Amino acid sequence: MSVASFQHIAEIEKSPGYWAGVMRRFRRDPVAMIALFVVLALILMAVFAPLVAPADPYRASMLRRLRPIGTEGFPLGTDELGRDMLSRLIHGGRLSLLMGVTPVFIAFFIGSAIGITAGYLGGKVNSVLMRTIDVFFAFPSVLLAIALSGALGAGIFNGLLSLTVVFIPPIARIAESVTTAVRRIEYVEAARASGASSFTIVRVHVLGNVIGPVFVYATGLISVSLILASGLSFLGLGVKPPEPEWGLMLNTLRNAIYVQPWVAALPGLMIFITSISFNLLSDGLRSAMDIKS
Amino acid sequence: MLKYIAERILYTLPVAFGVSIVCFMLVHIAPGDPLTSILPPDASAQLQEEMRRIYGFDRPLPVQYGLWVLKVVQGDFGTSIATGRPVAMELGRALGNTLMLAVLATMIGFLFGGLFGFVAGYFRDSWVDRIASLISIVGVSVPHYWLGMVLVIIFSVQLNWLPATGAGPGGSADWVWDWAHVRHLILPAITMSVIPMGIVARTVRALVADILSQEFITGLRAKGLLDVGVFRHVVKNTAPTALAVMGLQLGYLLGGSILIETVFSWPGTGFLLGQAIFQRDLPLLQGAILTLAMIFVALNLLVDIVQSLLDPRVQRS
Numbered sequence: 342m343s344v345a346s347f348q349h350i351a352e353i354e355k356s357p358g359y360w361a362g363v364m365r366r367f368r369r370d371p372v373a374m375i376a377l378f379v380v381l382a383l384i385l386m387a388v389f390a391p392l393v394a395p396a397d398p399y400r401a402s403m404l405r406r407l408r409p410i411g412t413e414g415f416p417l418g419t420d421e422l423g424r425d426m427l428s429r430l431i432h433g434g435r436l437s438l439l440m441g442v443t444p445v446f447i448a449f450f451i452g453s454a455i456g457i458t459a460g461y462l463g464g465k466v467n468s469v470l471m472r473t474i475d476v477f478f479a480f481p482s483v484l485l486a487i488a489l490s491g492a493l494g495a496g497i498f499n500g501l502l503s504l505t506v507v508f509i510p511p512i513a514r515i516a517e518s519v520t521t522a523v524r525r526i527e528y529v530e531a532a533r534a535s536g537a538s539s540f541t542i543v544r545v546h547v548l549g550n551v552i553g554p555v556f557v558y559a560t561g562l563i564s565v566s567l568i569l570a571s572g573l574s575f576l577g578l579g580v581k582p583p584e585p586e587w588g589l590m591l592n593t594l595r596n597a598i599y600v601q602p603w604v605a606a607l608p609g610l611m612i613f614i615t616s617i618s619f620n621l622l623s624d625g626l627r628s629a630m631d632i633k634s
Numbered sequence: 635m636l637k638y639i640a641e642r643i644l645y646t647l648p649v650a651f652g653v654s655i656v657c658f659m660l661v662h663i664a665p666g667d668p669l670t671s672i673l674p675p676d677a678s679a680q681l682q683e684e685m686r687r688i689y690g691f692d693r694p695l696p697v698q699y700g701l702w703v704l705k706v707v708q709g710d711f712g713t714s715i716a717t718g719r720p721v722a723m724e725l726g727r728a729l730g731n732t733l734m735l736a737v738l739a740t741m742i743g744f745l746f747g748g749l750f751g752f753v754a755g756y757f758r759d760s761w762v763d764r765i766a767s768l769i770s771i772v773g774v775s776v777p778h779y780w781l782g783m784v785l786v787i788i789f790s791v792q793l794n795w796l797p798a799t800g801a802g803p804g805g806s807a808d809w810v811w812d813w814a815h816v817r818h819l820i821l822p823a824i825t826m827s828v829i830p831m832g833i834v835a836r837t838v839r840a841l842v843a844d845i846l847s848q849e850f851i852t853g854l855r856a857k858g859l860l861d862v863g864v865f866r867h868v869v870k871n872t873a874p875t876a877l878a879v880m881g882l883q884l885g886y887l888l889g890g891s892i893l894i895e896t897v898f899s900w901p902g903t904g905f906l907l908g909q910a911i912f913q914r915d916l917p918l919l920q921g922a923i924l925t926l927a928m929i930f931v932a933l934n935l936l937v938d939i940v941q942s943l944l945d946p947r948v949q950r951s
Contacts, residue, residue, distance in 0.1 A: 479652070479930060480653070480927050481890045481926070481927075484892075488660055488923045491907070491919060492661070493664065578911070609777055613775065613776050617776075620774065
């Protein structure tokens, strides 16, 4: 990201009615609106899963294993233990969304704090913080997530922890570069010259200008995080059976591809729909806020 | 030029040091004692003490780290707990398989991603652009392990054209460049190529669109330069960045191959890593992660140097 584009943001963000303009541009973008609708529908579905799901997602039956899509009473078939696929997919959204969104959310706060501190203070603090961040950047993200959760062992908490560690470095890097750019803008210099304290400058000028672009960047990471979180469960790390979770369901249904291939592929389709919707939503936000990547 | 390269190498050293510390600490953040995976649960306190001494776990951490690094730089990654063979040997065999898969996938991804991105950037906001953009967003959004499963369902289960798993007929370990082996490579390579394809397409589209909007292009066109000539300028300005992205993508694929290798039972480093995790084979886990991360660090360095040779402007930023 170039410094100039952020300065551009910094300028337009101060003009009156900036957010109104963002909203207007966002509403005019049909793709982004559809993506927003799908994301909201998925979240509502997950929140109200017990009310929406037609059956108990845990009730197994050896008599009706691996029924095809369109079976009476089981519109999306049944899984390898005879549990209703539709209900499991609906309930699966709870853990999949939670495991995908939470790490980015936490990393957004921690990463922004690290990046803004490094960018604002500069000098030695910047070097120490950013060189540490560089070390974590030296790992491909999939490898780092798997290394950490592999060492820590399976489980929801360990999965969340590993993914959070993975997403702090990229967010911190962006926050640092935007903060460094903002710090050099004249009105920040002017605020400092007129005696504003560091706290005031960070709160008013830096936060106001940095949070927007960093937030948009973070929304773009949600799709990666969803794929990685379900990927961990797919590998047998992360969520443990019998909890319904899309990645884990994909894993346990892997052997069923010779019996009911399309039933086995359904959980992955859910991950795909969720991930592409978040990506399109993030792209829409980016262009509505006029941030050049 | 030499000064830039020297600076980049000097900058990489502390990063490599940090990476080695993270890999070393992985064994120590694991819950419980690193020995619990080797010892039977009813081992006597005396035996535990003995093993602790043999493996050197009784020494202070910095000493343990020093001794570990000293061995690693000599190519000694310890012994796999699961197989009893040297970790370096296990890794060497697997690395070749992953490298083959990742290089092929990067090439396919770069070829198609570059093509889609170029066409999209050149005919911006046309229907071609929209289709190419759609392909690239699907490429970055699709869970590739699921895409692998879907391809297996179509081409192995339903059509029975290509094998679903493994790297050769009858689970043979040695690779040969014949059809019986190459068939096994097709589905995993295509699945893997989708990730770099999406990213390369996005990058190239943005670069091409950016260059075409610059004044020197308008100037050249005004002076009567034909489209072929403009094309040459665009390629010259896009290539260094696109190649850098390709190099980094190769690194990501090498390090992140575990999901695809698990789907296809491809006997590479990712598959090995998966086994190490589930057998709690900590020396193998540590060795595999250190090797993959160091390859990524080295590749990053190489990409930076090559890019600075191709495009002198990089050195100044």
